[in-house]
Every structure is written in structure tokens, then in C-alpha cells.
Amino acid sequence: MSDVNKQQVVDSVPQKGFFGHPKGLFTLFFTEFWERFSYYGMRAILVFYMYYEVSKGGLGFDEATALAIMSIYGSLVYMSGIIGGWLADRVFGSSKAIFYGGVLIMIGHIVLAIPNSVPLLFVSMGLIVLGTGLLKPNVSNVVGEMYAESDNRRDSGFSVFYMSINLGGFISPLIVGGLQTSYGFHWGFATAAIGMFIGLVVFVLTKKKNLGLAGTVVGNPLSADEKKTTIKIFAISAVIIAIIVAIAIMMGWLTLKSFVTVVAVLGVLIPICYFVTMYRSKKTTDVERSRLLAYIPLFIAAVMFWSIQEQTSTVLATYADKRTQLDFMGIHIAPAWFQSLNPLFIIALSPVFAAIWLKLGNRQPIIPRKFSLGLLFAGLSFLVILIPSYFGGENALVSPLWLVLSYFIIVVGELFLSPVGLSATTKLAPAAFSAQTMSLWFLSNAAAQAINAILVQFYSPDTEMIYFGVIGGVSIALGVILFIMGPKIQSFMKGVL
Incomplete structure (x- = not known):
């Protein structure tokens, strides 16, 4: 462990300067804003890029394949947080992880901007997966480092930080989706690269003054002997993986279906x-x-929640493209624009939730019951989609207002669960595994999307009623169970509120 303790880190950060929060929240707010601008802008058009015909600027994949790849990609993005958390905790700290991750993400978007190349698509995905794994868990971890354990501003601070994620996520689909419609996919991807570059500039220019020691402490550094052992393990593992992949390719075992299965299993086992x-x-x-x-039960609840929420970029994106009336009140709606609804509602409601938690103070619901409410609203967001499907049938185009309502409901659930989950993770994390525990939180999203890679292949207009009904019903049932078990779970938190 480092000689610098948590309180010394807190004392090194200017505690006022950004809406009543530590000054470092400014740096992390805008770094995360631009990173999410790049990621959500790319994600808003990526599934369309994969399944649109080549004549329309796409790659011509079949729809089921595109949906599965999109889910696997999302899973690997969050799964890679294991690497980022481990490197931060044991090698170079969270601050350097954020910088290195941003550079890889920017290069990945630049590669994706090169037109009509399937190999470059997968190269860019690899770079963005690794870069996000370095940046995403560590920027959230540094937010937690700026607050003392007893500081009741923490949940509010994470709600403000969470708004930065969604501000970037709101603006980018509108800009990137508009550029894709007018000029082609690769102008949209290039814009995402520019966004990440701006984020890197903000981080580098302001971190020294605003963050103090936050992000610089290596919580559990490798000893000299551990470094040698780790290098050997990584080298041997790389060789073994390369051999297995080579054999799988030669034997014809490496298919999309087998890869989806492997990632789904890893999403649970890791x-x-x-x-x-x-x-x-x-x-x-x-x-x-x-x-x-x-x-543990909070993690399981998060997996269920993200399984529904992350289908906004797969099943609901396809639903918007093919099942929704896109000419509405004299306006032609780009399918990618629907993905701005989630962050738009979060921007509107985050200050409300932040104010509510501050107002309630010690009277607010316990953490497990906040999670249970998140699951309840997630389930309802899928059940709402059943209504137009039931009355209109599988072939009729539905009003875009149904999607708007579905997005609004799940956002309410997200604000009960996601910022609270970030905050709870920083409070429940063992000191020697702080960054890695934040990586574990993001693994809930990885597990959810790994499971989705299998689930989305069952979606079609013929199965809409069963698909949305079963998944929504399971989420509500788990929410009820978690609500009942809430006080017992809270007792294991040993004073964490």
C-alpha cells in the first residue's frame, strides 16, 4: 500500500469550486463528457453501419449478426475495465490510466473513420475496447477519491458527474446522426475522434491544479518479484491464447456463435x-x-437492469429504424436521434434526484431499495412496448411517442440505480482493490451485454410480445425480491449508508 492515505488525498483536492463540490469535479466532468460524446456518437450509428447495404455506405452484415456483434462489443468494452482497474491499482495509478485510455480511444475512432473496411472495423473496436477499459472505471474512481467517506455530498457529486456522461450522450447522437445522414458514416466517426481529443486536452491542462493527489496513488503496487512473475504470466498467457485462436481458425471452430458463447460465459465467470x-x-x-x-445482490440487480437498458443500442435501435413511424408532425426523424432521449431525460432529471438525496439526507431510501426501484422501472419500460405491438400488430409502424415513453421510464429507473451504484461501489470497495472494484461495477454491464448477445438473436417482429413481456416481467419480479431483502442486505454494509 502507498504511504498516502485516503484523507491525505482528500485534503490535497480543493474542496470548493464546482457547484459546491471539489474543484476536481470540473476536470472529471468535462473529461468524461467528451469521452462519452465520442463513444455514444459512434454507438448511435454503428449498428446501422454494420447492417446497412454497401450501396448505402454500410458493410452489409445481416441484422442478427449486427445485433450480436454490437452486444459483444459493448460487453468487451466494459469487461476490459478489469485491465484498466488492475493497472491503476498495481502499476501506474488512475490518472495515467485515464490519459492512456483516451489516446487509444481517439486512435480507434480515427481508424473507424476510414471507409468500408471490415478488418478496420474490428481493429477500431479493439482499440476502443482497451481504451475504454483504461479510462472508464478510473475516471469514476477518481471522483470517489475526492470525497471523505463521511462526506454527504458524495451521492450528489456522482449525480452531477453522471449528468456529464449524459450531456455528452445527448448531444453526440444528434450531431453524429445528422452528419451520417447528410454526409455518410465516416464523417460521424471522425467527429467522435475529435471529441475524444478535446477531452484529453481538458484533462491534461487542468488535472494538476484541480485534482491534487487524486488518481496518482497506486493503491497496491507490485513488488519487484511480483513484476517479474506478472510479466511471465502475461507472456505465457498471450502465447497460449494465440495458439488456441490459431487452432480454432484452422479447425473452423471460431464462429460468431462460438465467440458469443465464450464471451457470455466469461461475462459470468470473471x-x-x-x-x-x-x-x-x-x-x-x-x-x-x-x-x-x-x-453481490446489488451486482446481480445491476446485471438485470443493464440487460434492458443496453438494448437501446441494439433491439430498440432496430425497432426505431424499422418499426417506428419516422415522419412525425412534419419532421423526418433519424433513427439515431432516439438514442439522445435517454441522456436528455437524465440531464433533466439528474438535478432533481441530486436535490432530493441532499434534501432527504439520512431519511433517503437505503441503497438496496433504490436498486429495487431501478429494476421496477426497467421492467415497466419494456412492458410499455407491448401496448402498440398488441393493438397494432407486428407489421404496422408505431408512433414514436411509445419509444419516448419507454425511454423516459427506464431513465427514472437508471437514476435510482446507476449513480447510486457508482457511489456505493466507492464506499463498499476494499482499500487494496478500489479501482478494481469500480471495474467490477462495470462488469455488471459487461455481463448484461454478454447475455444480450444471446438474447437479441431471439428478437423479431413475430416474437415481440414474448420478448418484451418475459424480460420486463423478470426484472419486476427481481425488484420485488430485492425490496423485501433490502434491510438484511443493508446490515452487511457495516455502517455504509
Whole structure:
């Protein structure tokens, strides 16, 4: 462990200067804003890029393949947070991880801007996966480092930070989607690269003055012997993986279906391994072990929630493109624009939720019950889609207002669960695994999208009623169970509120 403790990090950060929050929140707010601008702008048009015909500027994939690839891509983006969290905790700290990640993301978008190349599509995906794994968990972890454990501004601060994510996510589909419609996909992808570059500039120019020691401390640095062992393990693992992949290609085993299955299994196994490793570590105290046990049902709830929410870029994107009336009140709606609805509603409602938590103080619902409400609203957002399908049939175009309503409902659920989950993760994390625990939080999204890669292949206009009904119903049922178990789970948190 570093000689610098958590309170010394807090003391090094100017505690006022950004809407009553630490000054460093300005740096992290705008770094994350531009990173999310680049990611959500790219994501808003990527599935269309894959399944649109070549004559329309796409790659000509079949729709089911495009949906599966999109889900796997999303899963790997969040799964790579394991690497970023480990490197931050054990090698170079969160601040350097954020910078290196931003550079990789920017290069990935530049590669994606090169027209009509399937190989470059996958190269760009690889770069963005690695870059997001470095940046995403660590920028959130640094937000948590700026607040003392007893600071009741923490949940409010994460709500403000969460608004930056969604401000970028709101603007980018409108701009990138408009550029794609008018000038082609690659102008949209190039704009995403520019966004990440601006984010890097903001981070580099303001971090020294605003962040103090936050992000610079290596929580559990590798010893000299551990470094040698780690290098050997990575080298041997790389060789073994290369051999397995080569054999799989030669034998014809490496197919999309097999890859989806492997990622889905990893999406479940990796979090389990993480929980076991942290729980059994000698560096984890008894109190921290109890808190990890409390974290497990929250993690499961998050997987269910993200499974629904992340289908906005797959199933609901296709629903917007093919099942929705896009000429509405004299306006032609680009399908990508619907993906601005989620962040738009979050921007509108985040200040409301932040104010509510501050107003309620110690009287606000306990963390597990906030999660249960998130699951309830997520389930309702899918059940709403059943209504136009039931009355209109599988071939009729539905009013875009149904999608608007669905997005609004899930945003309410997201604000009960996601910023609260970020905050709870920083409070429940063992000290020696702080960045890695944040990576574990993002693994809930990875697991959800890995599962989605299988689920989305069952979606079609013929199966809409069953698809939305079953998934929505399961989410509501889990929400009820979590609400009932809430006080018992809270007791394992050992004082964390």
C-alpha cells in the first residue's frame, strides 16, 4: 500500500469550486463528457453501419449478426475495465490510466473513420475496447477519491458527474446522426475522434491544479518479484491464447456463435472470480468482506437492469429504424436521434434526484431499495412496448411517442440505480482493490451485454410480445425480491449508508 492515505488525498483536492463540490469535479466532468460524446456518437450509428447495404455506405452484415456483434462489443468494452482497474491499482495509478485510455480511444475512432473496411472495423473496436477499459472505471474512481467517506455530498457529486456522461450522450447522437445522414458514416466517426481529443486536452491542462493527489496513488503496487512473475504470466498467457485462436481458425471452430458463447460465459465467470479473489485476499479486512457480501445482490440487480437498458443500442435501435413511424408532425426523424432521449431525460432529471438525496439526507431510501426501484422501472419500460405491438400488430409502424415513453421510464429507473451504484461501489470497495472494484461495477454491464448477445438473436417482429413481456416481467419480479431483502442486505454494509 502507498504511504498516502485516503484523507491525505482528500485534503490535497480543493474542496470548493464546482457547484459546491471539489474543484476536481470540473476536470472529471468535462473529461468524461467528451469521452462519452465520442463513444455514444459512434454507438448511435454503428449498428446501422454494420447492417446497412454497401450501396448505402454500410458493410452489409445481416441484422442478427449486427445485433450480436454490437452486444459483444459493448460487453468487451466494459469487461476490459478489469485491465484498466488492475493497472491503476498495481502499476501506474488512475490518472495515467485515464490519459492512456483516451489516446487509444481517439486512435480507434480515427481508424473507424476510414471507409468500408471490415478488418478496420474490428481493429477500431479493439482499440476502443482497451481504451475504454483504461479510462472508464478510473475516471469514476477518481471522483470517489475526492470525497471523505463521511462526506454527504458524495451521492450528489456522482449525480452531477453522471449528468456529464449524459450531456455528452445527448448531444453526440444528434450531431453524429445528422452528419451520417447528410454526409455518410465516416464523417460521424471522425467527429467522435475529435471529441475524444478535446477531452484529453481538458484533462491534461487542468488535472494538476484541480485534482491534487487524486488518481496518482497506486493503491497496491507490485513488488519487484511480483513484476517479474506478472510479466511471465502475461507472456505465457498471450502465447497460449494465440495458439488456441490459431487452432480454432484452422479447425473452423471460431464462429460468431462460438465467440458469443465464450464471451457470455466469461461475462459470468470473471465477476465471480473477482469476488472470490477480493474476499479471500489477506489485504481485505473482515468489515470489507461483509461489505463485499452485501455488494453481490446489488451486482446481480445491476446485471438485470443493464440487460434492458443496453438494448437501446441494439433491439430498440432496430425497432426505431424499422418499426417506428419516422415522419412525425412534419419532421423526418433519424433513427439515431432516439438514442439522445435517454441522456436528455437524465440531464433533466439528474438535478432533481441530486436535490432530493441532499434534501432527504439520512431519511433517503437505503441503497438496496433504490436498486429495487431501478429494476421496477426497467421492467415497466419494456412492458410499455407491448401496448402498440398488441393493438397494432407486428407489421404496422408505431408512433414514436411509445419509444419516448419507454425511454423516459427506464431513465427514472437508471437514476435510482446507476449513480447510486457508482457511489456505493466507492464506499463498499476494499482499500487494496478500489479501482478494481469500480471495474467490477462495470462488469455488471459487461455481463448484461454478454447475455444480450444471446438474447437479441431471439428478437423479431413475430416474437415481440414474448420478448418484451418475459424480460420486463423478470426484472419486476427481481425488484420485488430485492425490496423485501433490502434491510438484511443493508446490515452487511457495516455502517455504509
